[in-house]
Amino acid sequence: MEVTAGLHAFIWRNPRANNANTYLIAGKKNILIDPGHLHFFDHVVNGLGRLGITVSQVDVVLVTHAHIDHMEAVGIFGESTLTAMSRESFQFIEGSGGKIREPEFFLQEGTLTVGDVSLDVLMTPGHCPGSLSFYWPDRKALFTGDVVFSQGIGRTDLPGGSGRLLKESIERLSRLDVDYLLPGHGAVVVGKEKVKDNFRMVADYWFDYLD
Numbered sequence: 307m308e309v310t311a312g313l314h315a316f317i318w319r320n321p322r323a324n325n326a327n328t329y330l331i332a333g334k335k336n337i338l339i340d341p342g343h344l345h346f347f348d349h350v351v352n353g354l355g356r357l358g359i360t361v362s363q364v365d366v367v368l369v370t371h372a373h374i375d376h377m378e379a380v381g382i383f384g385e386s387t388l389t390a391m392s393r394e395s396f397q398f399i400e401g402s403g404g405k406i407r408e409p410e411f412f413l414q415e416g417t418l419t420v421g422d423v424s425l426d427v428l429m430t431p432g433h434c435p436g437s438l439s440f441y442w443p444d445r446k447a448l449f450t451g452d453v454v455f456s457q458g459i460g461r462t463d464l465p466g467g468s469g470r471l472l473k474e475s476i477e478r479l480s481r482l483d484v485d486y487l488l489p490g491h492g493a494v495v496v497g498k499e500k501v502k503d504n505f506r507m508v509a510d511y512w513f514d515y516l517d
């Protein structure tokens with residue numbers, strides 16, 4: 307689905323299998339966020355295909371964090387595609403015995419410009435070490451990975467998780483001016499007031515349990 311101009315969501319809807327949502331920013335360059343599981347990559351191929359885009363036309367793949375349901379498919383891309391994640395994410399995968407294509411570049415806090423699109427790269431740990439969120443100021447769009455969802459937050463009981471850090475990360479994201487909240491799982495949240503309500507609800511419901 308097209309969320310707004312140049313921003314497409316390939317939402318994973320199958321409740322019987324876990325996989326991440328994938329997002330496409332289609333500007334002068336095609337930027338894909340979280341390619342998901344390798345064995346569900348058809349989901350992405352089909353989503354791109356509906357837009358007339360092939361996998362080899364993806365210029366850059368950005369990974370929010372080191373969990374396999376978000377990043378396993380990075381290895382499928384050819385030489386025409388650059389892949390990127392935080393250095394900490396790559397080290398976390400290697401440290402857990404995972405084998406993955408080495409990113410062409412590492413992401414760090416700051417501005418990333420690809421073609422005519424500039425994204426703010428935000429370090430948002432708590433769910434997973436090295437976890438990133440991406441904010442696209444031109445569209446007021448926020449890609450949160452597994453930090454915050456529609457009516458929910460990321461798990462903190464997995465290796466390297468921290469409730470205290472997750473809370474700080476969510477508080478940081480809640481201060482941004484967001485019209486589109488684009489989480490790694492579940493539905494997108496559209497509309498500034500709905501996004502604010504979602505952050506409020508998440509804080510009311512879960513922050514007491516995060517420390």
Ligand SMILES: [Zn+2]
Pocket residue numbers: 371373433434452
């Ligand atoms: Zn995760």
